[in-house]
Amino acid sequence: MKPFRFLPVVVLLISASCGNDNNAAPASTSPAVTTPETEVVLVTYSGYVLPEGPAKAFTAATGITIKVVALDDAGAALSRAIVSAGSPEGDVMFGVDSSLLTKATESGAFDPFEADGARGLAQTVRLDPTGQMTPIDEANVCINYDAAWFADKQITPPSTFDDLVDPTLKGLTVLLNPATSSPGLTFVAAVNTAKGADTSTYFDALRANDVSVVSSWSDGWDTRYTVNGGDRPIVLSYASSPPAEVVYSSTGATEPMSRVALGTCVRQVEFAAVLRGAAHPTAARRLIEEMLSPEWQAELPLSNFVFPVVSDVPLPEVFTRFAAVPDDPIVLDPAVVGRERDAWIDTWRNTFG
């Protein structure tokens, strides 16, 4: 009787360890698809807005429905993809950005795919030598400030990183935790790229200047920013946040209240990739091709407030008028970021808790 008592336990343990075979050889050759794929699952982060018009057109043209699975932020979505590499929860992952690029490509969670539409893209966005990541859009992560507030108080607003540690700007800034926020990570990577070994001193100076750190972009922008009723007039956001203000304004404003500190901008490219072991690989590749089509790219500014990567795509007027375009943004080297990311995050967390 005694051995049988443990039999269910043993069975469970064996089956659990059998389930954990994410090291299995990649199923790179999918079996011949005899039935057409009618669904594609897009795994992304929760702030993502699917451009409705192009999505509907895609379904009408191909018969493939797009299902969006949104998970927290880009870092969390990527973690989940890595942990379930080989048996993914979707087909396409959208949202890996320049700061997470090598973490994604070195994880073995994605299949290489070269989209036709990607061949003509500028070298500045084709950052993945392994061919797994397809660039879809780009944006600039920059410090934004409340222009009216600064004009009112007669203080000079910031324009570079060093301005943020200026005593006149003490207690006025909100930054984002790089461990929980993707733009926060991009900012930390940018500072490290620009300042190298002096970064730790800079962070200490930021801390001494009473910078406030919040967990996510919306905690900063929607809650702490003076433009939206908060207490601090400087916040980390995007170069395309001013036009977003106008579009989302509940008071019908026609001019944005924010300006961008152009010296703090860092370019961020967002990528789409096919998940290894996806259930609908053909549909996945078609979706990525579609994302590079002029119709889809033209919708990106007003749906996600990012710039298209395909050239000659018309931009909406609110963008051309109000979106800041830095001449010389900081450019991240994905290989360096990949090597140093953990150490950079640790340095930040050791300073800011």
Add this chain to the structure above:
Amino acid sequence: MNGRLRWWLLGVVPMLFVIATSIIPTIAVVQRGLGSQTTSGGAGSATFASVLSNPRIQRILWESLAQATVATGLAMAVGIAAAWTRVRISQRFGGWAWSLAALPFVLPSVVTATGVRAVVGETSGWVLIVFVHAGINVVIVARGTAARLGSIDPAFEDAARLAGRGRLNAAWSTSIRMSAGAVASSSLVAFVFCLTSFGIVLLLGDPTTSTVEIEIWIQATRLTRLDVAAVLSLLQLAVVVVVMAMVSVIQRRHPAAVTSVQPRRGDRSQRLFAGVVSTLLVAIGLVPVGGIAVRSLVVGDSWGLDHYRSLVAQVPGTTGASTPLASLLTSAGFAVVASIVALVVGVLGSAMVSRGGRAGRLLDVALFIPLAVSSATIGFGFLIAYGGRVIDLRSSWFVVPIIEAAIAAPLVVRLMVPVIRGVPTTVVEAAAICGLGPSARFRRVWAPLTAAALGSAAAIAFAVAFGEFGATAFVARTANPTLPQMIARLLSRPGEANVGAAMALATAAAAVVGVSLVVVERAGRASALRL
């Protein structure tokens, strides 16, 4: 041998349940993190020594323990006072205050946090977290203490008063000291809840207020450092298991009695004390609920029901039929399934635990493991363990109720064990002598005496399952978000409309949970065995 075998079998189902829901996911995370694979990111594998020697980790460990200790202390102060008041002093609306104080505990942590936010605005930090933790856990200490205090004859206190002691001293040195076991065990349980709290610390804290739970969550789900997450998980598991073993030992030595004494009117200063305590309990219960209710009716600069109308509108940017109301119904449905599973597992488990013996004690501690393991570890571990090619449960709807049941089952056991133990064996034996067989004894003796507690346990299981946030956040499919996920999602979006919808949804959730709790609670008062 036959009888003993039956008791052993009773314990198998709960034990398998604990293994499947908590131990296997933990093993999965530990194996991925500390096994031969290195984590992605190229930073190499951490070891216990390297993680524990990191100054920031040490600070986090210290702060986790400190906040839990201080919060437990506050909860004890209010909880003991509330228990004494409840048992000794009869108040007209004392029952309502007593029920209301349970609200912050049974409400989803997201709802409680949102309500506190609505009242205190944007402050965050340890002081706020400690007070909220204390407020949530007052009910644990209060009810645990009252269960014992209610059977102690007030004559002891009267005698001490006659001997010349002051009121406080008399109560403390007699009744409360005699309930020391109940105070200790319930306080230790409150300590565990404060230590392993996830939703409150996440939503009311900021990057400087990090506990072990939050750190595990960040390391596993953001930084994909499963090695660090595994080390911290095992550490937390060890601490909580030790504490729960202490609780088990104490509860075995100090069983709750089921007789209760009548409260009296008390003299003037006792009534004043009782009034203050009851007011405090009402405040604890109504602050979060009041916060969300009031905020949900604020539309622009005036009042309105717009936010409630938006409960049936689709949330922009999501596909599928995910309206806020749908998430409430989804959560309710999951919670019903989870409650049934939790009751089955919990009743079987409590039957075995109350039986006594070494196996019973082991099961008692083991059943608490789902609460000891970090939410992130359970959630992520589920993905790893059950997401392979042989077993892929990730897209199964059953996963969410199973995890919720794992969290709720220990509470069912905690509630049922004292009641089962408290059924006087003399009554059972008398029934046997009168000729009743086992099933008749169950129907005529056990069931009526434990029915009220079972109803209470069912309500608590439903509430806890309904509000689970943490582990279910990792396994729930975003096409059918749970209510806590939907509230968190709405709060993370810009615009007053979204915040208002979150408040309205939170209020609706509070109504659902509050009504079910108060109804069951008041109905159960009819039985003389209930306090």
